[in-house]
Amino acid sequence: MQTFLGGYCVARSLDDGFLRGQTAAGLLWLVCAAAAVLLGGPVIRGVFAQLPHLTEPLRDALVRRSVAHALHRAATGGPAGDPAAVSRLTSQTEIARDSFAGLVLAARSFVFVAAGAVAGLVALAPQFLLVVLPPLVLGIVLFTASLLPMARAQHRYLDADEAVGRRAQATRAALRDTVACGAQEQTAEANRRAVEEAAAAQRAMARWAAVRTLCVATAGQAPVLLLLAATPWLLREGVGAGAVVGAFTYVLQALLPAVHTLMTVLGTAGARLFVILDRLTQPLPGQPPAPAQRAALRPAPDDLGTRPGHTTPGTPDGPATRAGRAPALELLGVRAAWHPAAPAVLDDLDLTVEEGLHLAVVGPSGIGKSTLLHVAAGLLTPRQGEVRLLGRPVADRHPHHRAALRVLVPQEPYVFTGTLRDNLRYLRPDASRPDVDATVAALGIGPLADRLGGLDRELDPQTLSLGERQLIGVARAHLSTARLLLLDEATCHLDPAAEAVAERALRERPGALVVVAHRLSSALRADRVLVLDGTRAHFGTHTELLARCALYRDLVGHWNDART
Numbered sequence: 001m002q003t004f005l006g007g008y009c010v011a012r013s014l015d016d017g018f019l020r021g022q023t024a025a026g027l028l029w030l031v032c033a034a035a036a037v038l039l040g041g042p043v044i045r046g047v048f049a050q051l052p053h054l055t056e057p058l059r060d061a062l063v064r065r066s067v068a069h070a071l072h073r074a075a076t077g078g079p080a081g082d083p084a085a086v087s088r089l090t091s092q093t094e095i096a097r098d099s100f101a102g103l104v105l106a107a108r109s110f111v112f113v114a115a116g117a118v119a120g121l122v123a124l125a126p127q128f129l130l131v132v133l134p135p136l137v138l139g140i141v142l143f144t145a146s147l148l149p150m151a152r153a154q155h156r157y158l159d160a161d162e163a164v165g166r167r168a169q170a171t172r173a174a175l176r177d178t179v180a181c182g183a184q185e186q187t188a189e190a191n192r193r194a195v196e197e198a199a200a201a202q203r204a205m206a207r208w209a210a211v212r213t214l215c216v217a218t219a220g221q222a223p224v225l226l227l228l229a230a231t232p233w234l235l236r237e238g239v240g241a242g243a244v245v246g247a248f249t250y251v252l253q254a255l256l257p258a259v260h261t262l263m264t265v266l267g268t269a270g271a272r273l274f275v276i277l278d279r280l281t282q283p284l285p286g287q288p289p290a291p292a293q294r295a296a297l298r299p300a301p302d303d304l305g306t307r308p309g310h311t312t313p314g315t316p317d318g319p320a321t322r323a324g325r326a327p328a329l330e331l332l333g334v335r336a337a338w339h340p341a342a343p344a345v346l347d348d349l350d351l352t353v354e355e356g357l358h359l360a361v362v363g364p365s366g367i368g369k370s371t372l373l374h375v376a377a378g379l380l381t382p383r384q385g386e387v388r389l390l391g392r393p394v395a396d397r398h399p400h401h402r403a404a405l406r407v408l409v410p411q412e413p414y415v416f417t418g419t420l421r422d423n424l425r426y427l428r429p430d431a432s433r434p435d436v437d438a439t440v441a442a443l444g445i446g447p448l449a450d451r452l453g454g455l456d457r458e459l460d461p462q463t464l465s466l467g468e469r470q471l472i473g474v475a476r477a478h479l480s481t482a483r484l485l486l487l488d489e490a491t492c493h494l495d496p497a498a499e500a501v502a503e504r505a506l507r508e509r510p511g512a513l514v515v516v517a518h519r520l521s522s523a524l525r526a527d528r529v530l531v532l533d534g535t536r537a538h539f540g541t542h543t544e545l546l547a548r549c550a551l552y553r554d555l556v557g558h559w560n561d562a563r564t
């Protein structure tokens with residue numbers, strides 16, 4: 001009634017009042033129009049009073065659903081913390097409620113305004129409908145057709161945006177391993193793809209926003225222009241000037257704002273509501289974590305090179321390597337320091353580790369054993385000299401190939417939430433079941449697998465002891481295809497028997513093994529021992545070194561004392 005009276009009273013005030021010189025009648029009609037606006041106030045108030053009856057049940061249902069899902073997930077052994085649950089419970093349900101309220105208000109307003117305006121236009125002159133209705137209907141049909149793709153674009157954008165967040169988090173968490181595996185470029189490439197997808201999704205949203213603007217223009221602005229263009233014809237048809245002004249009042253003051261509001265609210269709040277309801281009603285319990293999250297932490301299969309003894313086309317091993325002649329590792333006159341201003345930790349060090357050799361590196365604390373492994377792995381560039389990996393300078397090798405050829409197992413290996421099998425296949429995701437089983441048997445991981453409920457049961461890294469983590473780290477190296485394994489006190493938390501089993505298993509696999517030994521028993525098992533002594537080094541068998549290296553004798557003596 002408010003809309004109807006708004007245009008109708010204006011038309012009458014002109015046609016029956018002011019244009020006929022009857023000012024009093026004109027003013028009376030305008031008073032009627034003003035009264036209609038005032039009478040609309042209580043109606044709007046009533047609408048807001050009723051609104052919660054629609055929106056609160058929706059919010060309650062969403063909250064109940066979120067809580068039920070979170071509890072179900074926790075009770076059925078899913079990941080202990082579900083960070084998304086809080087967001088679903090609070091902000092997402094609030095957004096859903098607000099969006100729904102906005103939609104209800106906009107739709108209500110449009111329906112009543114459109115009905116009042118159409119009734120008013122018919123009452124003034126039915127010819128107005130010929131001018132106003134076609135663009136209005138066309139705009140609304142176009143807009144309705146664009147709603148679904150618009151919601152999909154919004155969905156795509158949210159997914160892409162979340163993927164960027166997840167990748168950033170995963171990259172940060174796996175930074176150390178990424179560097180250790182030489183997977184920086186691969187990680188950067190995957191991150192770049194995620195960012196580009198988010199940007200593309202945002203551009204798609206912008207295109208749909210342009211379509212929405214076009215629809216608003218068609219449904220809201222085109223009737224104004226058409227009405228202007230049709231005015232001479234309408235006047236010739238006998239329509240009064242006041243009625244034309246009344247029609248403009250309907251279009252400009254009622255239809256245009258209502259269409260604009262409806263389309264804006266549907267395009268923004270509607271799409272948001274669609275996406276959030278879609279998320280909140282998804283089957284959350286028992287879902288496995290998003291694969292992208294873990295894929296980000298593993299090298300891709302093409303990072304992994306080949307089984308020892310085979311050479312894939314494209315693997316940049318020189319001919320000497322294929323023939324098995326190139327040493328696994330060579331250090332030629334290496335001088336290494338952690339900072340240009342820092343004293344050298346290694347100085348003029350020559351070392352050759354042939355394929356199949358088991359080398360133990362020993363020396364006092366802080367002497368440079370870990371530094372040596374960093375240099376060997378290509379993670380610390382020597383200030384002088386050269387490091388060669390399988391016959392080629394390590395610096396020349398692409399990080400992917402470097403990662404495929406050598407593995408550095410740290411003292412505290414990274415174990416991620418996932419199955420034990422996936423953890424073991426971390427460095428070789430395509431490892432077959434028999435290969436995994438062989439590693440499990442060789443490393444004696446059976447009891448750990450049993451305790452965790454099998455190889456395919458998801459484990460919680462926080463429940464693992466340091467020794468169990470180390471066992472997983474060493475098993476990864478065993479399962480990998482790398483030709484050079486570098487263990488940096490990687491078995492120090494294992495008991496001596498388990499350490500012996502692990503070292504024997506690693507030694508029996510093809511390739512060379514360099515172990516920074518925590519216990520001197522490692523040196524006894526090794527083919528050769530390297531004793532670091534300041535910037536000097538001694539190299540030989542256990543027996544040879546006992547005979548000619550005082551520091552080694554000291555170390556063995558201290559170790560024997562400590563044991564007894």
Ligand SMILES: Nc1ncnc2c1ncn2[C@@H]1O[C@H](COP(=O)(O)OP(=O)(O)OP(=O)(O)O)[C@@H](O)[C@H]1O
Pocket residue numbers: 338345363364365366367368369370371372
């Ligand atoms: N990341 C690093 N940045 C700077 N300096 C380092 C770094 N790692 C080691 N150093 C320094 O290099 C020297 C050799 O340390 P390194 O860890 O290689 O000795 P280590 O023989 O492995 O000792 P430990 O047996 O105690 O582990 C030390 O002076 C140490 O402070």
